[in-house]
Amino acid sequence: MPTTPSPNPAEPGTTGTEEKVPFHQRKAAKVDRLAELMGDRGDDGHGAGIWREAFQRMRRSPMAITGAVIVALFVLIALFSPLIAPYSPTSQAWGNEVFPNRNEFVGPRGENWMGLDHLGRDMFSRMVIGARQTLLVGVVATLVGFLFGAVLGGTAGACSVLGGRWGRQVDNVVMRIIDMMLAMPTLLLAVTVAALVGPSLTTVMIAVGIAQIPIFARLLRGAMISQGNREYVLAAQALGVRKRKIALTHILPNSMGPVIVQSTLTLATAIIDAAALSYLGLGNPDASFPEWGTMLSEAQRFLSSAPSLAVYPALGIIITALGFTLLGEALREALDPKLRK
Amino acid sequence: MFMKSSRKPLGLVAVAASLALMATACAESDRGDGGGEEQPFVFAAAGDIASLDPFLASDGETFRYSRQVFETLLEHESGGSEIVGGLAETWDQSEDGTRWTFNLHDNVKFHDGDDLNADAVCANFDRWFNLTGAYQSSNNSYYWQKIFGGFAENDEDHAPPEPRFVSCDAEDELTVTIEVSEYSSLYPGGFSLAAFGIMSPTSLEAMEGQEITGEEGNPTLPEYTQVPGTVAGTGPFTVEEWNQDQGEITMERFEDYWGDPAGFETMILRAIPDENARRQALEAGDIHGYDLVAPADVAPLQEAGFEVPTRDVFNLLYLAYQQDHEALADLEVREALSHAVNRQRIVDTILPEGGEVASQFHPDTLDGWSPDVREIEYDPELAAEMLAEAGHEDLEIEFCYPTEVTRPYMPAPKDIFDVITEDLQEAGVTVEAKSYEWAEYINQTDSGNCPLYLLGWTGDYNDAYNFIGTWFSTPNSAWGLDDEELFDKMEEVSTNPDQEERTAGYQELNEMVMDVLPGLPISSSPPSIAFSGDINPPNVSPLTQENFAEASWK
Numbered sequence: 001m002p003t004t005p006s007p008n009p010a011e012p013g014t015t016g017t018e019e020k021v022p023f024h025q026r027k028a029a030k031v032d033r034l035a036e037l038m039g040d041r042g043d044d045g046h047g048a049g050i051w052r053e054a055f056q057r058m059r060r061s062p063m064a065i066t067g068a069v070i071v072a073l074f075v076l077i078a079l080f081s082p083l084i085a086p087y088s089p090t091s092q093a094w095g096n097e098v099f100p101n102r103n104e105f106v107g108p109r110g111e112n113w114m115g116l117d118h119l120g121r122d123m124f125s126r127m128v129i130g131a132r133q134t135l136l137v138g139v140v141a142t143l144v145g146f147l148f149g150a151v152l153g154g155t156a157g158a159c160s161v162l163g164g165r166w167g168r169q170v171d172n173v174v175m176r177i178i179d180m181m182l183a184m185p186t187l188l189l190a191v192t193v194a195a196l197v198g199p200s201l202t203t204v205m206i207a208v209g210i211a212q213i214p215i216f217a218r219l220l221r222g223a224m225i226s227q228g229n230r231e232y233v234l235a236a237q238a239l240g241v242r243k244r245k246i247a248l249t250h251i252l253p254n255s256m257g258p259v260i261v262q263s264t265l266t267l268a269t270a271i272i273d274a275a276a277l278s279y280l281g282l283g284n285p286d287a288s289f290p291e292w293g294t295m296l297s298e299a300q301r302f303l304s305s306a307p308s309l310a311v312y313p314a315l316g317i318i319i320t321a322l323g324f325t326l327l328g329e330a331l332r333e334a335l336d337p338k339l340r341k
Numbered sequence: 342m343f344m345k346s347s348r349k350p351l352g353l354v355a356v357a358a359s360l361a362l363m364a365t366a367c368a369e370s371d372r373g374d375g376g377g378e379e380q381p382f383v384f385a386a387a388g389d390i391a392s393l394d395p396f397l398a399s400d401g402e403t404f405r406y407s408r409q410v411f412e413t414l415l416e417h418e419s420g421g422s423e424i425v426g427g428l429a430e431t432w433d434q435s436e437d438g439t440r441w442t443f444n445l446h447d448n449v450k451f452h453d454g455d456d457l458n459a460d461a462v463c464a465n466f467d468r469w470f471n472l473t474g475a476y477q478s479s480n481n482s483y484y485w486q487k488i489f490g491g492f493a494e495n496d497e498d499h500a501p502p503e504p505r506f507v508s509c510d511a512e513d514e515l516t517v518t519i520e521v522s523e524y525s526s527l528y529p530g531g532f533s534l535a536a537f538g539i540m541s542p543t544s545l546e547a548m549e550g551q552e553i554t555g556e557e558g559n560p561t562l563p564e565y566t567q568v569p570g571t572v573a574g575t576g577p578f579t580v581e582e583w584n585q586d587q588g589e590i591t592m593e594r595f596e597d598y599w600g601d602p603a604g605f606e607t608m609i610l611r612a613i614p615d616e617n618a619r620r621q622a623l624e625a626g627d628i629h630g631y632d633l634v635a636p637a638d639v640a641p642l643q644e645a646g647f648e649v650p651t652r653d654v655f656n657l658l659y660l661a662y663q664q665d666h667e668a669l670a671d672l673e674v675r676e677a678l679s680h681a682v683n684r685q686r687i688v689d690t691i692l693p694e695g696g697e698v699a700s701q702f703h704p705d706t707l708d709g710w711s712p713d714v715r716e717i718e719y720d721p722e723l724a725a726e727m728l729a730e731a732g733h734e735d736l737e738i739e740f741c742y743p744t745e746v747t748r749p750y751m752p753a754p755k756d757i758f759d760v761i762t763e764d765l766q767e768a769g770v771t772v773e774a775k776s777y778e779w780a781e782y783i784n785q786t787d788s789g790n791c792p793l794y795l796l797g798w799t800g801d802y803n804d805a806y807n808f809i810g811t812w813f814s815t816p817n818s819a820w821g822l823d824d825e826e827l828f829d830k831m832e833e834v835s836t837n838p839d840q841e842e843r844t845a846g847y848q849e850l851n852e853m854v855m856d857v858l859p860g861l862p863i864s865s866s867p868p869s870i871a872f873s874g875d876i877n878p879p880n881v882s883p884l885t886q887e888n889f890a891e892a893s894w895k
Binding site: 090091092095096098099100101102103118119120199281288298300301302304305 | 745
C-alpha cells in the first residue's frame with residue numbers, strides 16, 4: 001500500500017519538479033493538481049465511495065494518524081480550555097515574585113507547571129487559553145478565505161463553463177487578478193492588510209483570510225471547469241435546465257471536495273501566519289489576553305535569561321501547525337488517484 | 342524634553358527596519374582588534390535625528406547630535422545639572438532680572454571660519470525672533486515659544502504666545518545683552534537649551550529665504566536642515582554626512598576647536614530602534630556604545646566587560662488623567678484610580694535599580710520638592726469603594742500606551758501598562774487597551790484623545806518650572822485641566838526673582854498639584870548608557886546631555 005508514495009517526476013505539478021519552477025507557479029500548480037483530482041474520479045470506477053476509500057487509506061497511514069491525534073488534542077484543549085486552565089491567564093497573582101529588571105524568573109513548580117511569565121502570570125494557563133485564541137484565529141481566517149475564495153472562484157468557474165464567450169472574458173479577468181494575488185507571498189500580503197487596517201485580533205483574522213482567498217478561488221474554479229466537461233452537465237443543458245441552477249446545484253456540490261481538503265492545509269498556514277502577525281505586533285493590542293504569537297514576541301526580550309518563556313509558545317505553534325499539515329497532506333495523498341494502486 | 346522621535350509613517354516601516362537591523366547585527370563584525378585613532382566611534386541611539394538645525398526640533402535624538410556640533414551661551418557642568426558658562430565665559434543679570442549680559446570667550450571660531458563675536462550671537466537671536474510663517478508653528482519652534490514666547494510679528498494662523506524676548510544688543514566685540522520683558526525662572530536655564538545653539542553668520546545668510554512648506558503636522562523642512570553643508574557651529578565636531586536611509590549621521594573632529602579637542606577623529610550616530618538589536622550590535626562590536634539600556638541588560642553587560650554607567654535621577658514617569666473624560670473630571674474617581682495602582686511593584690520589578698516611587702510631579706533631586714505632599718497609598722479595596730461612592734463602579738475607560746519605544750523614564754512601556762491595567766481591573770475598572778507608535782502616540786495624547794495614558798519627562802535644566810510648569814501653567818488638551826487658581830499661582834511663583842521664595846513657592850505648588858491630582862506620578866528612575874571596554878566614556882549627565890568630545894579610545 002502506498003503509505004509513503006514516491007512522486008512521479010514525469011508528472012508536472014507533483015513534488016518532483018517543484019524545485020525548478022518559480023514559487024507562485026509551484027503554488028498554482030499544486031492547487032490545480034488538487035482541483036483535477038475530483039474530476040478524475042469515476043473514471044476508475046470508484047464513484048461515490050471515494051471518501052470512504054480515502055478514509056480507509058488514511059487509517060493505515062502513520063502520517064495521517066499522527067496528524068489526527070495532534071489536531072484532536074489541540075481542538076479538545078482549545079474547546080475546554082477554561083476548564084483545563086488552573087488559573088486566570090491574565091491574573092498577575094505572582095507579580096511580586098518575578099523581577100524582569102534583574103533577570104529573576106520563576107521556573108516550573110508545583111503551583112505553576114510551566115512557571116511564571118515576566119509579569120507573574122501562570123504560563124500553563126496562558127498556553128491553554130492561548131490555544132483557544134489560536135484555533136479561533138485559524139478557523140475564522142480559513143472561513144474568510146474559503147467564503148470569498150469560493151465566491152470569486154465559483155463565479156469564474158461557472159462563467160467559464162456556462163457563460164460562453166462573455167463568460168470566458170469574465171473568468172479571464174477574475175483569474176488574472178487572482179493570479180496577481182497568488183504571486184504575492186501570503187505573509188507579505190497579510191502584513192500589508194494588517195498594517196493598513198491597524199492592529200487587532202479581527203485584523204489578523206481578516207488579513208490571513210484575505211491571503212488565502214486566491215488559493216481557494218483557483219482551486220474551486222479548476223474543479224468546476226473539470227466538472228463542466230462531464231456528461232451530466234451536458235445532459236442537464238440538453239434538458240434545458242437553467243444555467244444558474246446547473247452551476248449551483250449540479251457543478252458546485254461536485255466540486256467542493258478539493259476545497260474542503262485545502263481547508264485543512266490552510267488551517268496550518270493560517271495558524272503560522274496569525275502567529276507571525278501577532279509576533280510583529282499587528283495582533284491584539286491588549287496582549288494580556290494570551291495568544292501564542294504575541295507571547296513569543298514578548299518572550300523574545302528575555303530570551304537569554306528565561307528561554308522557556310519563548311520555547312513553550314514556539315512549540316505550541318510548531319506542533320499544531322505540524323498536526324494540521326500532516327493531516328491535510330495525508331488527506332490529499334489519499335484522494336489522489338495517481339498515487340493509488 | 343519629550344524626545345519625540347522622527348516622523349516615521351507606520352509601524353510597518355519600523356518593523357521592517359528592526360528586522361533588517363537584527364539581520365545585520367548577526368553579521369560578523371569586520372572591525373580589527375584594538376581601537377585605532379582613525380577608526381570611527383559609532384554610537385547607537387533609539388531614533389534618527391529630525392533636523393540639522395536644532396532650533397526646529399524638540400526631541401532628544403536631535404539634541405544629542407546638535408550638542409556635539411553647536412554650542413549655547415550657557416551649559417551644564419559636565420556630568421551634573423549646575424549651569425556653567427558655555428560660549429559665554431561669565432554672565433550677569435540685572436536687578437529686576439530682565440537684562441542678561443554675557444561675556445563671550447575670545448578666539449572662538451565657527452566651522453566655516455567665521456569668528457564668534459557679539460554680532461554673531463545677536464544675528465542668531467534676531468533671526469529666531471523674526472521668523473515668520475510655518476516657523477511660528479509650535480511644532481517647529483517649540484522651545485523658542487516655551488522660553489521666549491512669540492515673535493516680532495506673530496502670525497495669526499499659528500497663534501504663538503506674546504513675545505517675552507525684547508532685544509539682543511552687542512555692547513562691544515565680546516559682550517552681548519539680551520533683554521526680556523519680565524523676569525522668569527525660565528532664565529538663565531533657557532539659555533542652555535540645545536535648541537538655541539549658535540550658528541555662524543555666513544550660514545545664517547545662506548538659510549535666509551528657505552521656508553518650511555507642506556501641511557501643518559506634516560511639514561517639509563527646508564533643505565539646509567536636511568543636507569549638511571550650510572549649518573556651521575562652534576562645537577568640537579563638524580557635521581559631514583547625514584544618511585537618512587540608514588539613519589546615520591557622521592561627524593568629524595573640528596581641528597580649530599577653542600576648547601579641548603574631541604577624543605575621536607570621526608563619530609557616527611546610528612539609529613537602532615530595537616533595544617535588543619542595540620545590545621546585539623554592541624556585543625558584536627558593530628557599535629561602541631548605545632543609549633537606553635534595558636534594566637535587565639545592565640548586569641550581564643557589566644559582567645561581559647562593558648562600561649555601563651548609570652545617570653543620576655532627573656526624570657519622572659506619570660499616569661495622566663485627561664479630564665475631558667466625564668468620569669475623570671471627578672476628583673474622587675482620580676483618587677480612586679490612584680489608590681488602585683501598585684507603584685511599588687512597578688519600581689521593584691520593572692524599573693532599573695535606583696528607581697523610586699514618585700510622591701509628586703517633581704524628582705526629589707531638584708529644588709522645590711516638597712516633603713509635605715499628601716501620600717497616596719496602594720489600597721485596591723479602598724479604590725473599589727471610592728469608585729462605587731462616586732457612582733462609577735463599572736467604569737469603562739480607554740488606556741493608551743506607546744509601542745516600539747523605550748524612554749529614559751520608561752524602560753518597558755508595555756510591561757508598565759500591563760501591571761497598571763491589571764491593578765485597575767482589580768479595582769473593578771474595565772480597561773480598553775489602545776496602542777500607538779511613538780510619534781502618533783505623542784499626537785494622540787497631546788490632543789486629548791487618550792483618557793488614561795503613560796508619559797514622562799526628562800528635565801532640560803535645573804529648575805522646577807521645567808517640570809510642573811511644562812504641564813500645569815496653561816489650560817491644554819493633554820490634561821484637559823482648567824484650574825485658574827493653580828495657573829495663577831504658577832505664574833506668580835515663576836516670575837518671582839527671589840530664589841528662596843521661589844523654591845518655597847514651588848513646594849506649595851507641588852502640594853497643590855497633588856491635591857488637584859491631574860495624574861498619578863509613578864516613578865523617577867536612573868537610565869543607563871553602555872560603552873564598549875576600549876572606550877573612555879564621557880561623564881554621564883542626569884539631563885542626558887553627554888558631551889562625546891570627552892570620550893576617547895583607551
